[in-house]
Amino acid sequence: MLNEEYAVHCLGLTKKFGSKVAVDSLDLQIEPGTLFSLLGVNGAGKTTTIRMLSSLILPSGGCAMIHGHDCVKEPDAVKRLVGVSPQTTAVSPRMTVFENLVFMEELYGADKKTAQRNANEAAERYGMTEYLHSPSKILSGGQSRMLSVAMAMAGGPKVLFLDEPTLGIDVIARRRLWKVINDLKGKITIILTTHYMEEAEELSDRIGIMIDGRLRACGTLAELETQTGLKGLEPVFIKISEGSL
Amino acid sequence: MKRALIFAKRNMTELLRDPLSYIFCLGFPIVMLAVMTLVNESIPAESSMTLFRIDNLYGGIVIFGQFFIMLSVSLRVASDRRSAFLIRLFATPMKPFDFTAGYVLPMTLTCVMQTLVSFCAAYVIAAITGYSLPVGGMLLSLAVSALSGVFFVSLGFIAGTLLSDHAAPAFCSILISVGSFLGCIWFDGDSAGGVLLTLCRVLPFYYCTKAVRAAVALDLTPSAFFVPLAVIAGSAAVTLAVAVAAFHAKMRSDSN
Ligand SMILES: Nc1ncnc2c1ncn2[C@@H]1O[C@H](COP(=O)(O)OP(=O)(O)OP(=O)(O)O)[C@@H](O)[C@H]1O
Numbered sequence: 073m074l075n076e077e078y079a080v081h082c083l084g085l086t087k088k089f090g091s092k093v094a095v096d097s098l099d100l101q102i103e104p105g106t107l108f109s110l111l112g113v114n115g116a117g118k119t120t121t122i123r124m125l126s127s128l129i130l131p132s133g134g135c136a137m138i139h140g141h142d143c144v145k146e147p148d149a150v151k152r153l154v155g156v157s158p159q160t161t162a163v164s165p166r167m168t169v170f171e172n173l174v175f176m177e178e179l180y181g182a183d184k185k186t187a188q189r190n191a192n193e194a195a196e197r198y199g200m201t202e203y204l205h206s207p208s209k210i211l212s213g214g215q216s217r218m219l220s221v222a223m224a225m226a227g228g229p230k231v232l233f234l235d236e237p238t239l240g241i242d243v244i245a246r247r248r249l250w251k252v253i254n255d256l257k258g259k260i261t262i263i264l265t266t267h268y269m270e271e272a273e274e275l276s277d278r279i280g281i282m283i284d285g286r287l288r289a290c291g292t293l294a295e296l297e298t299q300t301g302l303k304g305l306e307p308v309f310i311k312i313s314e315g316s317l
Numbered sequence: 318m319k320r321a322l323i324f325a326k327r328n329m330t331e332l333l334r335d336p337l338s339y340i341f342c343l344g345f346p347i348v349m350l351a352v353m354t355l356v357n358e359s360i361p362a363e364s365s366m367t368l369f370r371i372d373n374l375y376g377g378i379v380i381f382g383q384f385f386i387m388l389s390v391s392l393r394v395a396s397d398r399r400s401a402f403l404i405r406l407f408a409t410p411m412k413p414f415d416f417t418a419g420y421v422l423p424m425t426l427t428c429v430m431q432t433l434v435s436f437c438a439a440y441v442i443a444a445i446t447g448y449s450l451p452v453g454g455m456l457l458s459l460a461v462s463a464l465s466g467v468f469f470v471s472l473g474f475i476a477g478t479l480l481s482d483h484a485a486p487a488f489c490s491i492l493i494s495v496g497s498f499l500g501c502i503w504f505d506g507d508s509a510g511g512v513l514l515t516l517c518r519v520l521p522f523y524y525c526t527k528a529v530r531a532a533v534a535l536d537l538t539p540s541a542f543f544v545p546l547a548v549i550a551g552s553a554a555v556t557l558a559v560a561v562a563a564f565h566a567k568m569r570s571d572s573n
């Protein structure tokens with residue numbers, strides 16, 4: 073039975089592309105306010121999972137719910153609750169950073185004034201004030217990445233999906249983003265994917281490790297360490313991913 | 318509706334900052350009007366061929382220009398559909414109607430602006446060639462072009478939604494060749510008559526050109542103006558509805 077107490081709840085969630093099983097009978101419960109890191113090697117099925125949970129693609133089987141709303145039957149309700157920072161940077165090229173932020177705020181129902189205030193606050197928080205009024209297509213890779221991530225927070229989502237948010241972001245900006253994420257912890261539910269183990273270690277409440285579309289291990293870092301008898305996320309991840317658990 | 322307007326504003330901003338849209342939408346009719354006027358000047362007066370005289374030419378170029386806006390809409394929608402930004406918007410509460418209206422509104426506005434540019438250019442050309450254009454008729458043609466604009470933009474939107482960014486412009490080019498011919502932009506269908514005229518009257522393009530020319534001439538008889546106008550309104554409504562449905566279907570099939 074699916075429980076609406078959970079922020080994210082999947083039962084047997086499966087996605088096939090032709091004969092390729094990208095996500096294989098995923099069972100997952102995430103409590104509200106948790107920061108959950110979804111880890112796995114390239115092609116493990118992380119992005120596909122996020123795309124199903126944000127109602128972007130339809131599962132081939134099983135079901136998924138966001139705060140009790142079915143991702144297939146109630147996509148509109150789900151889309152109002154979630155924010156997504158996709159793996160590929162997604163910004164409107166000829167609009168400025170500020171206009172992009174205001175656009176997203178307005179899309180989630182903010183009036184002009186609120187949208188502009190939130191956009192200015194976001195720019196401050198993410199360190200984007202210097203290039204606030206530059207068209208986003210002239211930004212550097214990391215700068216537009218930051219904008220893309222900031223846009224996911226527009227409208228105050230209850231569940232936030234961050235697919236490799238810090239990809240291509242410099243050390244200083246990364247620390248700044250970590251602080252933003254840490255500030256959000258406990259307030260909203262965050263599902264994060266990353267290939268940086270120290271990032272997952274720094275931020276996660278719980279960690280799930282996927283292999284070939286299956287969730288192979290799931291728990292707090294301490295629990296995973298006990299299971300593998302190793303210390304630190306990197307060795308734990310390597311041991312589980314190489315299938316020696 | 319609110320989200321449609323927000324998205325329309327975004328598209329308008331992108332459009333206004335794209336130099337290509339100025340060439341496509343604004344430079345194009347001026348060049349066409351000037352070139353075809355030169356052609357007209359070299360037609361001997363005895364031939365009594367008035368198709369390229371500025372009043373008739375203007376009506377044809379207004380519609381011909383909208384054919385090109387159709388092409389640019391299809392290209393924009395088809396390439397936007399593949400962009401990470403639009404896919405990312407699918408995860409927001411935006412509905413197929415919001416996406417469709419968000420493109421159709423600003424692009425229709427572009428159609429009207431294009432007509433306005435043609436209007437001014439035609440006025441100058443008329444003054445030079447010693448022909449006078451009725452201002453009332455020209456203003457009426459702006460209103461007609463808004464309506465036919467919805468039709469052409471929706472058509473481009475459908476092509477951009479259902480086809481790839483390679484196929485959509487190719488398809489629209491074919492439509493431009495066939496449509497501008499059967500739309501009687503380059504020849505006088507009414508005096509040609511016969512099977513050709515029947516063929517022209519099957520498609521909406523003929524009525525678009527006819528209504529704009531009738532508006533300029535202030536020929537507000539039912540057969541010259543109101544019937545064609547009704548056909549345009551009907552075609553605009555149908556293509557717009559198909560556009561929303563097509564986008565909805567595409568959003569669904571893409572999510573598999
Ligand atoms: N649209 C698609 N069509 C066919 N196969 C797909 C599609 N999307 C993903 N896949 C396949 O599904 C598998 C999982 O892909 P996914 O993008 O979820 O991996 P990931 O864990 O996010 O990897 P990465 O760390 O590289 O981002 C891969 O084998 C991929 O090739």
Ligand SMILES: [Mg+2]
Pocket residue numbers: 118119120159235
């Ligand atoms: Mg991925």
